[in-house]
Amino acid sequence: MSPSTSDASSSRIAHHCPTCTCSSSSNPTSSNAGSTTHPSPTHQTNSPNPNPNPNPKPKPPFTASLNRKPNHTHILLITTGSVASIKAPLIISELLSYPNVAVQVLTTKPALTFFDREDVEVRLGVNVWSDEDEWDPNYTLSSPILHIELRRWADTVLIAPCSANTLAKIASGICDNTVTSLLRALSPSTPTFVFPAMNTLMYEHPLTKEHLRIVQEVVGYTVVGPIGKKLACGDVGMGAMTEWRDIVGLVVEKFGLVKKAGEGEGKGEQTVLPDNPKVEVS
């Protein structure tokens, strides 16, 4: 499937209202302190362990107004339960190699198996938000709502990777976690890019095509990829996420980002997570 070129813009008025309403079956657990290493970031459908990569420490509430920086491009990266989430640090690092770029990450729980939350937060200095951060036990009517503040903050949203399950939820309007709540409440004027990544047979499942059609034609997101590759199992097939460099390149072109003089490309490769082309993941 060719990348869509449909534009996510819309003439509808975007009301930014903090009172939004969707129910959820998510069951936030208390966060544990301490680092969690990910020696084997790989395939996942269900959460491989009850508490993967726990939130290292509670973050202060996030508000768009305090975190919007003048003359910056504000990029929200959403990661979901595909092994391609292993590329998140590479994408973030490369984006940050451009001046005047700010990044926030919002993730589903399964995606946390594939990259080191603390590494992103400490080494790269980028917040990684998840369901556990959505609600403060001391919440009051005036407290900021995470998924509303993040969508107010974002100039663009990248769902990279978008798993088969999250794609199905978006296409059916289900909003039972922070990621899908944000997407359901997102202004149609915010350019939103979907980078599917899934097993080849999942991608070839007849419903995938219909989900992609709805996400593009009805919801108005731009779908890019997936691509064909030799996958980890040795098979060749469609389903791999668009190359992370191409994802960054898309944002660079869209927002006209320019590196400082003397700074070459490829800074992202300095990250500690490997980008071994011999072991591709979908």
Next chain:
Amino acid sequence: MSPSTSDASSSRIAHHCPTCTCSSSSNPTSSNAGSTTHPSPTHQTNSPNPNPNPNPKPKPPFTASLNRKPNHTHILLITTGSVASIKAPLIISELLSYPNVAVQVLTTKPALTFFDREDVEVRLGVNVWSDEDEWDPNYTLSSPILHIELRRWADTVLIAPCSANTLAKIASGICDNTVTSLLRALSPSTPTFVFPAMNTLMYEHPLTKEHLRIVQEVVGYTVVGPIGKKLACGDVGMGAMTEWRDIVGLVVEKFGLVKKAGEGEGKGEQTVLPDNPKVEVS
């Protein structure tokens, strides 16, 4: 959107069979004793804490046959994860101001953030049922099944408020909690009213219109609202739940309820929860 006037009645025969079958991913937790206060009933998508407003104490099993009262109108109020669930006590109190009215409440877990379960149960004397009540650990083949008994009991069902997520689940036939299981197993001859309440952008999401169409035209429920309002955030937009007085008024008209002589309207306002028109919730 104008209220639908479609009738939920159907010529199909309603088999009241206790053996129904849908799976669920819900994970009932043990109920805690004690009162839980709700100082800040407000917006919510995900459950704000792991165990909001726990079931104060186990209730004896509910059966329709033992709880149907002669010459009474039996009203099942379903509350879901929208801040408009704050109005539940007002709706209940006003309904009970009419003679020969009986009320039961069935709620999703997130909705319990927005009203005080114990207040409703103790002060108003109305049962509030949730997923935790569905299955008795000592269940036997002859035990009553909560969502079957409640739908047998109900003369009418009010989903007030109906969140974006619950609306999506109804439209897709997902039945993964007690609320959606009851709705899936509900007789089409039971008048069922949906009062959507959601953030303006969620309401304007293109899938909402399709969900509302399915819920009305295919499933046969009557959708009333939402309405436009100045919302808590200062914006004006569609998405607020129909005024609670109008919800009660709809039931009053439908079932020809008449107050006792000398009893005026507005008893509901004696409830301790505020209905401040200056801080509206969607």
Next chain:
Amino acid sequence: MSPSTSDASSSRIAHHCPTCTCSSSSNPTSSNAGSTTHPSPTHQTNSPNPNPNPNPKPKPPFTASLNRKPNHTHILLITTGSVASIKAPLIISELLSYPNVAVQVLTTKPALTFFDREDVEVRLGVNVWSDEDEWDPNYTLSSPILHIELRRWADTVLIAPCSANTLAKIASGICDNTVTSLLRALSPSTPTFVFPAMNTLMYEHPLTKEHLRIVQEVVGYTVVGPIGKKLACGDVGMGAMTEWRDIVGLVVEKFGLVKKAGEGEGKGEQTVLPDNPKVEVS
């Protein structure tokens, strides 16, 4: 509704790739040792208790290559949250009465209320897999992935029973647990049979017909049943699972299974679980 005769085969190429990707909200809990008895296998929508029929003991990782037996028919039985899951031991026992048949069971959590996992594993010697088995805490890139290995292993898949909720998930492409992940990643060349079982009113819900159409015409599964019966509640209506003998008979015919000389039919009835025709379950 008449059983479909549509064939699940397809000309599409089946890539067997272990890197698949869907997110999940499932929350695997640690397994407890010990037997769990099921004195009252019956109706269920939500999980009746937090940890029904826990995994008796961790099983070694499953791989298709080590478990495929020469000249055997490999049958994957999927059980979901319908009381008809009580018939699983009968189906398994009868299938195993044929030579050269191998059986694996994959189950949703709610289905475990209706049959004794340990009985199936110990007495019948058949593995019962569930969400808890999907991910090894010591998972590495080379570890087998349960739902990929099971679909590689299977010559045919029986979803018996298929609950209303699982049916809705299949029809919408949601893949938030091991069962729906396997189905989403299943090769279209694997004959897959759906045996719906649900409450009569759930079956008569207008969305059921559309779900069954999608599952047959779009996804390509073969739907058999449900059937009409006098149900446990005394009502007569559609919704019961096809008789377990007919389910086995369908497999016998499809794969040309022949019993050894001198071995009669009905061995399945020697199982300790009753198949009382007077108390039918849907």
